[in-house]
Amino acid sequence: MAVQFMSPGRQRTAEQRLFTALEKTADQVRAGLTATARRTLPARLATPHAQVAYLHRRAGGSTRQVADQLGVHPETVRRYLKGLRKHPPADFAARLEAAVRSLYRPRPRISQAQVDQAMCARGLRANVRGTFGFSSTGVGTSDDPRERWLNEDLSRETSRTLVDAWHAGDGTRALQLVSDGVAQSYFRFDPGMEAGMSHLSYIDFEA
Template sequence: MGRQVMPATPVLDALRDIHRLERDRLAAVPQKGMPKSPQAQVAFLHRRLGRSTPRVAALLGVHPETVRRYLRGQRRNPPPEFADRLHREVAARFRSRLARQADDEMRRRGLRAYITATFTFYSPSAGTSEDGRERRLNEDLTPSETERLLAARDAGDEERALQIVGQGVGEAYFDLRGTGMDVEVRDLVHIKFEL
């Protein structure tokens, strides 16, 4: 039976998966829910757009006085088209806020990496090991390694992300931190992250 073919960007895809799961977890927390009423939604946009009534009005395609009426609670039942547009704009901004919170939580706690791959090592004194064998490891990445990993994700750099994960997992598992040895991942079979 043959090996599964990994997607073109397995590390970045796994990071996107954990990011989405954490964002969804944060969205499920009741006190951090998205504003529900039209007045609360308009107020949310008003705060997010620097308390600029004309900017909110332009975003929603309405007159600034309409925005003021919603802010004062004088209008409560928007027409369906306006309600849809309002919901879409609020949801887009709310998701971006949750995405930042998810990234902050990952940076603060660090990630746990589950990886199946072949690891090789390089030491300035001993050279490169040719005895790479497939290993199934799960280790915690430090918050600084997680920070660098998220930066590689934001840059779309799959190669750098794999290098960071390989080095972090290898150093933790083989107790190489501070030894100057480099760890390289070859033949990645599986990767997954957890908080």
């Protein structure tokens, strides 16, 4: 059952709602990816030697300052800098990593491709308020398509195609994908059944 809106103006409004919801979700996903990247130390700071050396550089080469920061003797810092010690005790390793994290301020560049992949990894969950109707050879046709609040999971494939339609600016295609995806999930199609959305008054997504 194709999406059939009452007027071109109403369809444009629905497209705008849909695209705004996708933009909002993309922004949320990007923020999450950025936060994760900022919490993750890069491989170049993975070893105690590299971490002590990083603190040493940030301290302007002051061994004493690093030692005070970590609560150890300056000679301990020197031994890590020279690679003479490689396996710190657990408490020192924790203080060392915490000290590095307190100074490390990466500026990760999250690409749109990474955002799209994360949005579609499990399939988008669509939270929709819209008018849905159905017809079926088994149970007949709904007498009066009605407004429903639906919270349904779109497949990964549908989510990926929806994101592609969004990037292409194809609002009609995007609405059809949402209509079909939500209807199929909600009505649990039987053979010969068709269902679709004829109006969209609210939508948001969860990735």
